[in-house]
Amino acid sequence: MNYFNLLCDIRENNRNKNFLIIDERVYNYNYIYKEIDNIQRILKNSIKFDGYNILIFSKSFYFQVISFFVSNALNNIPIICHHSLSYKLLKEIISKNNINYVISDEKLEFDEEEIVKDLSEEIKHIYVYKFNSKDKILNHKNICFGAFTSGSTNTPKVLYRSYESWTDYFYTQNNIFKIDLKSILFMNGSLSFTGNLNTLLSVLYEGGTIVTIESLSPRRWIKSMKDNFVTNIYLIPSKLKLLSQVAEEEISNIKSIFTGSELLFNDIAHNLKNNFPKSEIILYYGASELSFITYITYEEMNLKPLSVGRPFPGIKVFIKKDCIYVDTKYHVFGVEVPCTVNDMGYIDKDGYLFLQGRKEDIINKNGIKISLLKIEQEIKKIKEIIECVAASYDNSLKGNEIAVFIIIDEDINKEDILNKLKNKLMPVEIPKKVFFVKSLPLNDSGKIDKKKLKDI
Structure with missing residues (x-):
């Protein structure tokens, strides 16, 4: 199969039904x-x-x-x-x-x-x-x-x-994401990103419809959602941020907005809830090797800010030496479970998972462990900023230092950014270098390629 x-x-049974728009x-x-x-x-x-x-x-x-x-x-x-x-x-x-x-x-x-x-x-x-x-x-x-x-x-x-490594879980994930035969789902981006490919195939599984606008044009997205009576939205958080900034009126037919790959901050989630009041907003955490791992709903986000939620049904998650381990049967070939993709994190007393970044995203500076993911999270909360990535570099006199690469939507300067961070981060966590860029290099999965940042 x-x-x-x-x-x-x-x-x-769906010959004349729309599959792609x-x-x-x-x-x-x-x-x-x-x-x-x-x-x-x-x-x-x-x-x-x-x-x-x-x-x-x-x-x-x-x-x-x-x-x-x-x-x-x-x-x-x-x-x-x-x-x-x-x-x-x-x-x-x-x-x-x-x-x-x-x-x-x-x-x-x-x-x-x-x-x-x-x-x-x-x-x-x-x-x-x-x-x-x-x-x-x-x-x-x-x-x-x-x-x-x-x-x-x-x-x-x-x-x-294998075919079964995704399709055997479609029933469960579609139930959580509210995908069914009547779904008309909006998405944007290349199918080289496994989140997009999985979403398209899960909608096909139900006999639903996929709507996309190929350009990065949030106002066109909104128009398309209205014109095509879209019921579900799948976009990564940085695109949801753009969407929330241009949505000017309520769209009541959206029943779910689900997202992954990055954290979804509370202010963006609140804006989305205001614009799409009948939607269930869900953030999931997953990995290409392991598929879906945990998820969190809008209501839970308010109780557990910055958490990526609790395990999907049938998935086991535990922490070993600060690394996240996952036991799942929905993995790629060649993986032995339990397995880790070297993401660091912890699980709180209520069973909610919190990410701290990959091993290489934790640096030691003057004896203090610093999470580059935490720095990125705080910078992304600044409304003028579209995207940000933090990276470490070697200073021959002071050891590891931090540089950030930022895409802005509105005028903001380095001093303003650093001043905003002073109330959120320790002095040792404040970036030493800030680069304003028009785009960030992507790897073949469509994610930011930190290895190429040195070439910028």
Whole structure:
């Protein structure tokens, strides 16, 4: 069983129902099925099938969706790649992750012998590239798809998942997030981010509808939500912050807003509750390797600020040597549970989990342990700031020092920021360097790549 098979099953009773609404272009279940079926028939003459790694390289949401299902239709393993990668890193990813083919909607600067076929005449803007990887990955029969995470090196690695490792939990997560057959869910961003991919497939599982605007335009998001009678929202907290800043009136048909990847601060949650009064607001904590771990509701956020909640049903969480360990059966291949992804934290007397950052995010300065995550949290609370990341650097005289990289929405200077922090942080926690940037480097999972900050 794979996700093309699931799409076929759902389509049987929902042929004329909208599956995707992308920048106001509407595609029903039957149209998507026929598009996928047509492409996979043509590709059968160009590529091998049954267990090959297919890297999908595109910034188009539609192309990512179609290529994902086409790969599954050919019984291959789709892996959606983050689009803003250099060719050098893309080649390293292909080489080190045993990628057999790349499918893209743009001509890529690979060697001529790596181009299998220019299919843009038969299928609009589809190019296929073949690489001299191993024949296929071992023990592929239970592998349905792959997703990238950052390893200990600069080259992202593929994590492989079975169909059941996500679908067996869809019923539980959809019940918590209020996703059902009637759901019309708004989301934004690339499907290379596993949170987006999981959300899309969980809505498909119910036979619901996905709505997206591809640009980072919160006012367009609001209009789309109204025009399409959206019932659910999935956005990361930094995007929810943007949404809360432009929402000017109540939208009463939203029944759930769920988010992950970052902390959701109380002031943003309050603003969202005012604008979407009938919504259940949920923050979850998860990991690409382990899927969902804990979650917290809006009411609980008021009681336990900065907590990421208590475990999802069937998931066990405990602390060992300050590290968070998780016991779950919904993990990627190659993981032995209980497992840690090296996040640090603690569980309070009521069973709520609090994050302190990764091991590398805890630095020792003058004998005091400092959490870079805590510093980021306090800076992100400043209303003029859109995004922030803290990093340590070595000072030859004073040891570890702290630098912050900040994206601002309104005018604010370094002195104002540091003055606001003086009431929230210890003197030793105050950053020594502040950099104002227009964007932050992302890894293949769509998350901030701290290793690349040194190049800024």
